[in-house]
Amino acid sequence: MKICIVGASGKLGRYMVQHALDRGYEVVGVCREKSVSKLDAFKDKMTIIPGATNDREIIKQAVTGCDGVLTVLVPWGVQQYSSGTAQAVMDYAQPSARLIFSCGWHITRDGKDVYSTTFKVLVSIAAKIGRFFRAVELDDQVEACRRIFESDTKWTVVRGSDLEEGESQGLPVWSQHIGDPILESNKTRRIDFALFMVDALVKDDLIQEVPAIVGCQTPSAVAHSS
Numbered sequence: 104m105k106i107c108i109v110g111a112s113g114k115l116g117r118y119m120v121q122h123a124l125d126r127g128y129e130v131v132g133v134c135r136e137k138s139v140s141k142l143d144a145f146k147d148k149m150t151i152i153p154g155a156t157n158d159r160e161i162i163k164q165a166v167t168g169c170d171g172v173l174t175v176l177v178p179w180g181v182q183q184y185s186s187g188t189a190q191a192v193m194d195y196a197q198p199s200a201r202l203i204f205s206c207g208w209h210i211t212r213d214g215k216d217v218y219s220t221t222f223k224v225l226v227s228i229a230a231k232i233g234r235f236f237r238a239v240e241l242d243d244q245v246e247a248c249r250r251i252f253e254s255d256t257k258w259t260v261v262r263g264s265d266l267e268e269g270e271s272q273g274l275p276v277w278s279q280h281i282g283d284p285i286l287e288s289n290k291t292r293r294i295d296f297a298l299f300m301v302d303a304l305v306k307d308d309l310i311q312e313v314p315a316i317v318g319c320q321t322p323s324a325v326a327h328s329s
């Protein structure tokens with residue numbers, strides 16, 4: 104299997120590179136030119152294509168011939184970074200390719216997610232501050248996901264909970280809606296978020312699903328997994 108990781112140099116991206124190499128996949132990574140050195144540990148084991156992830160020509164080159172594309176959706180700047188990235192991946196990946204996108208719990212597809220007041224306030228503040236400083240465009244991550252949900256590609260949008268570092272605890276558990284009791288602990292190891300993303304490449308039951316994940320050893324997961 105040949106896969107592309109868009110946003111390979113970030114924390115989530117590097118964990119995904121490692122998981123993919125562990126599975127024997129051929130890996131192509133896209134990252135900003137200034138971040139190429141963050142992939143030094145992998146440079147002999149993967150192909151690195153430097154460039155902005157919303158540069159359509161870069162994405163076209165990177166996803167050609169790939170069976171799967173793992174995309175770290177990030178809303179940096181006010182340049183439609185998320186939607187530009189997602190659109191390019193959907194436009195240029197081969198139709199049979201599995202497309203896995205990362206985002207947070209704030210994304211909802213059917214409006215049936217139930218958010219705490221604290222969560223809603225924090226997201227609203229983050230969106231306003233990000234927009235004010237022209238640093239983050241949270242609305243554009245929402246727009247990216249809206250376009251993905253409308254697409255007939257083989258997509259999965261993985262919604263990460265709050266993240267922490269640490270050794271792997273295993274594949275996270277998931278549920279369809281925020282507010283489901285199994286997700287209550289709201290914590291996932293970043294290395295396991297990456298594991299879920301890579302594992303989704305071969306999970307047909309996740310096609311056109313929007314799984315919200317939580318660490319498999321968190322109290323809510325342990326209490327409700329059965």
Ligand SMILES: NC(=O)c1ccc[n+]([C@@H]2O[C@H](COP(=O)([O-])OP(=O)(O)OC[C@H]3O[C@@H](n4cnc5c(N)ncnc54)[C@H](OP(=O)(O)O)[C@@H]3O)[C@@H](O)[C@H]2O)c1
Pocket residue numbers: 110111112113114115116134135137138141175176177179180205206207208262263264265266293
């Ligand atoms: N952080 C959380 O608590 C959290 C919670 C839930 C879900 N998520 C989701 O998890 C995914 C990864 O997020 P993360 O927070 O863990 O960060 P991360 O893995 O470190 O990824 C950040 C990405 O953004 C890129 N980036 C940073 N600054 C940029 C800029 N100014 N312009 C363009 N690209 C820039 C980084 O590339 P460089 O290597 O080039 O800097 C990297 O690819 C995202 O999809 C996020 O929505 C995060």
